[in-house]
Amino acid sequence: MKKVYVIASVLAVAALALSACGAATQAPANNLLDAVKQRGYLVVSTDPNYMPQSGLDTAGKRPADTKCPSDTYTTAEMQGFDVEVAKEVGTRLGVETCFATPDWDVITAGSWGGRWDISVGSMTIKPPRPDIFYFSTPYYAPTGVIGVPADSTLSSVDDLAGKAVCVATATTYLDWVNGALDLNPSDIYAKAPTGLSIVELPTDQECPQALEAGRNDFVAYVTSKTVVDSNIAAGMAVKQLGGDLFKEKDAIAIDKASTLDPTSLVAAVDKAVKDMHGDGTLSNLSKKWFGTDLTQDLVQ
Amino acid sequence: MSQLQKSQAELLYAAQQRKVRQFRTNVAISWIVILGLLIALFNGPIKLDSVFIRKNLFFIAGGVGQTFYISILSIGLAMCLALLAALGRLSTFPPFYALSTFYVSLIRGTPLYLQIFFFFLALPQLGIVLPGLFAGVLALGLNYGAYMSETFRAGISSVSKGQREAAIALGMTPQQTMQRIVLPQALRFAIPPMGNDFISMTKDSALVSATGFVHEIMWRATRVGRAEFHNLEALIIAAVFYWIMTLILTFFQSRIEARLARGDR
Numbered sequence: 001m002k003k004v005y006v007i008a009s010v011l012a013v014a015a016l017a018l019s020a021c022g023a024a025t026q027a028p029a030n031n032l033l034d035a036v037k038q039r040g041y042l043v044v045s046t047d048p049n050y051m052p053q054s055g056l057d058t059a060g061k062r063p064a065d066t067k068c069p070s071d072t073y074t075t076a077e078m079q080g081f082d083v084e085v086a087k088e089v090g091t092r093l094g095v096e097t098c099f100a101t102p103d104w105d106v107i108t109a110g111s112w113g114g115r116w117d118i119s120v121g122s123m124t125i126k127p128p129r130p131d132i133f134y135f136s137t138p139y140y141a142p143t144g145v146i147g148v149p150a151d152s153t154l155s156s157v158d159d160l161a162g163k164a165v166c167v168a169t170a171t172t173y174l175d176w177v178n179g180a181l182d183l184n185p186s187d188i189y190a191k192a193p194t195g196l197s198i199v200e201l202p203t204d205q206e207c208p209q210a211l212e213a214g215r216n217d218f219v220a221y222v223t224s225k226t227v228v229d230s231n232i233a234a235g236m237a238v239k240q241l242g243g244d245l246f247k248e249k250d251a252i253a254i255d256k257a258s259t260l261d262p263t264s265l266v267a268a269v270d271k272a273v274k275d276m277h278g279d280g281t282l283s284n285l286s287k288k289w290f291g292t293d294l295t296q297d298l299v300q
Numbered sequence: 301m302s303q304l305q306k307s308q309a310e311l312l313y314a315a316q317q318r319k320v321r322q323f324r325t326n327v328a329i330s331w332i333v334i335l336g337l338l339i340a341l342f343n344g345p346i347k348l349d350s351v352f353i354r355k356n357l358f359f360i361a362g363g364v365g366q367t368f369y370i371s372i373l374s375i376g377l378a379m380c381l382a383l384l385a386a387l388g389r390l391s392t393f394p395p396f397y398a399l400s401t402f403y404v405s406l407i408r409g410t411p412l413y414l415q416i417f418f419f420f421l422a423l424p425q426l427g428i429v430l431p432g433l434f435a436g437v438l439a440l441g442l443n444y445g446a447y448m449s450e451t452f453r454a455g456i457s458s459v460s461k462g463q464r465e466a467a468i469a470l471g472m473t474p475q476q477t478m479q480r481i482v483l484p485q486a487l488r489f490a491i492p493p494m495g496n497d498f499i500s501m502t503k504d505s506a507l508v509s510a511t512g513f514v515h516e517i518m519w520r521a522t523r524v525g526r527a528e529f530h531n532l533e534a535l536i537i538a539a540v541f542y543w544i545m546t547l548i549l550t551f552f553q554s555r556i557e558a559r560l561a562r563g564d565r
Contacts, residue, residue: 011376049527058359058524071432071513102512106421113429115513205527212529 032254033093033264036117041067041096043116044086045107046078048099049205052230052289053122054080068098075099081226081289085139086120088281089252092272104203105170112255118269122224124172124248127182132256134266136273138249139282140294144173145244147228148220149211150237157242161193166207166221169200172248173222181246188246212236226290249298274299352530353537359524360537363517364545370437370505370516375498377441378448385445386452387478400449407446413507415439420511432513440504444497451493455486488560495553499546506542517541 029035036042046054060076068074075087078099090097100116107119110132122142125135146165148154167174175181177192199218201207207221208231220241231238252269254262276282282295306314342348381403388400407415419435430438459482467477509519517538525534 048523051527055527056359056523058356071515100513101515106512111424113424115429115431209526209529213531 029260031261031264032117032258033262033268035260036093036095036265039067039095041069041098042086042090042093042118043069043072043098043100044090045102045112045116045119046082046086046099046121047104047203048073048078048101049203050080050082050121050227051205052080052226053082053224054078055083066098067096072098072100081140081285082120082122084285084289085276085282086118088276088285089118089120089269089272092275093268104168107253108170110255111257114259117254117265119253121253122250123253124183125251126172126175126248129253133253134256134262136252136254136266136270137277137300138251138298139273139276140286141247141249141296141298142224142226142290142294143244143247144176144222145225145228146220146222146241147208147231147238148241150239152219152239152241154219154241157190157245158193160196160220160241162195162197163220164197164199164218166199166201166210166218168204168207168223169202171204171223172246173204173224174198174200176245177222183246183248187248189243190245208236208238211238226294229290346532348533348536349530352528352533356524356534357537360517360520360534361541363515363520364541366514366516367502367505367545370433370440370508370514371498371502373437374440374444374501374505375494377437378444378497378501379494381441381445382448382452385449386456389449389453390456404446404449407442412439412443412504413510415443416507416510420513432508432511435511436505436508436514440501440508443504444501448490448494448497451490451497452486455488455490456482458489459485491560492553492557495549495556499549499553502545502549503542 029038048054048056055078056073057077057079060074060078062074062077066074075083075090075097083099086099087097102115104121107121108123108129119133120139122140123129123133123135125138129135146157146160154160165177167177172181172183177196177198179192181188199207201210204223204227207218207223208227210217211221222245225240225244228238228240232240252273254266254269256262273282277295277299283293286292286294385400385404388396389404391397391400416436416439419430419439420432423430423435463481463485464477467481472480505516506518508514509516509522512519521534521538522531525531
């Protein structure tokens with residue numbers, strides 16, 4: 001009887017070891033771009049609950065011939081603006097695009113450890129991120145706004161003074177609420193009222209979803225205008241309070257702490273984004289998902 | 301044979317059997333009533349969105365394979381560690397004893413949730429980057445190994461001293477005694493509790509969804525539930541899957557238990 005357990009546990013440990021080492025059997029590439037091209041797929045981090053930028057398509061069928069690792073999703077299983085931008089970048093690099101789903105604050109912390117290659121997740125270029133990441137040319141520039149329940153009696157941003165607001169962790173919206181938004185001053189249109197208390201949730205969509213669930217821990221939420229517009233379009237009982245608060249430039253991020261040299265991948269991705277601006281791909285995707293073109297005037 | 305010709309013993313036995321059968325029938329009827337009430341509840345006052353359920357049932361079901369995979373790998377690791385820790389606890393060699401008591405105390409003294417995050421989030425700062433599945437299995441295996449070491453220790457201790465004495469009398473070394481005489485008998489007593497641990501591990505595997513990389517039942521249910529604001533339906537589906545898994549495993553568990561206890565009757 002004991003032999004069975006010895007064999008079973010050896011097999012278990014072996015299976016574990018193999019599942020981790022499975023990829024390391026080719027001659028190793030010496031930079032990230034070559035590694036990506038060699039394995040034939042690009043791993044992109046994404047938030048699976050951030051429509052209209054990114055979400056799961058549960059009706060999508062995973063193609064049988066996919067190269068994507070089993071803990072990632074294929075493009076068929078995802079939908080959204082960021083997802084389609086990432087897919088287009090992968091196509092232009094000549095590889096398949098796969099999506100990994102770590103938490104947003106793990107993505108923004110950097111030091112990804114090679115678990116995924118790039119972040120196409122509406123990451124704003126703001127300090128201290130340029131110290132941690134290489135950024136591509138921005139691929140779109142949404143604005144931040146405030147959403148409130150449709151029956152709210154608040155009429156302007158200043159009415160929020162002293163109240164509780166919901167924001168997602170590690171976002172520019174949290175920085176704005178804290179009065180610590182470090183963007184170009186010409187892109188900031190309104191200052192946060194004083195005395196705000198903050199309810200911090202893991203992702204942006206969880207704020208309106210909490211309101212919908214009847215939670216009253218907060219009276220407003222600060223997020224991207226694309227999110228508030230999608231909430232209204234989805235029939236949630238919310239409305240926008242006031243106008244745009246600030247404009248942020250969102251770009252593709254690559255970890256500077258990557259063990260393989262990422263600079264060639266950064267250059268290739270940047271070229272792909274510039275080409276997508278030039279041939280109208282990004283404009284069309286923006287109009288498709290947001291109803292308006294948020295990609296103008298971003299190429300320097 | 302008429303009633304009068306049946307012996308007293310037979311009549312008593314028949315009466316006992318009747319009572320047992322009546323009890324079982326009444327329990328079954330009560331179960332059916334409870335289930336019926338639940339079904340009525342979800343068809344009447346609480347409306348579940350059947351469109352959402354039909355759309356996402358298959359997606360959430362896809363997590364069952366991952367849950368099993370995690371649990372099987374973890375229980376394998378846990379069994380190895382539990383055996384080593386149990387042998388350490390029974391050892392007369394101080395470093396071995398100290399190491400195993402330290403391991404058991406540390407792991408039992410920290411939450412499983414913390415351990416999962418530790419292997420996934422903290423180790424990268426030391427340069428060790430584990431995939432989400434790896435980190436989850438390691439945490440679950442270490443955690444359950446610590447708890448199961450007590451079971452193993454009890455099993456090993458329960459093998460009577462006479463067995464060990466006989467082995468020495470036959471000229472076996474301590475290693476041979478452990479390997480050939482003690483462990484096979486100890487494992488017979490340790491397997492039923494381990495079966496229960498495996499079942500409970502399939503539920504604790506839900507915590508591995510915290511890494512974000514393991515797309516098992518709970519991760520899938522919370523993602524689609526949140527995204528479409530149908531958390532009630534999504535979590536009920538997940539609960540039903542876990543429940544059915546547990547029922548099936550418990551059934552096999554009791555069969556194994558009955559089989560192993562055969563020698564004792």
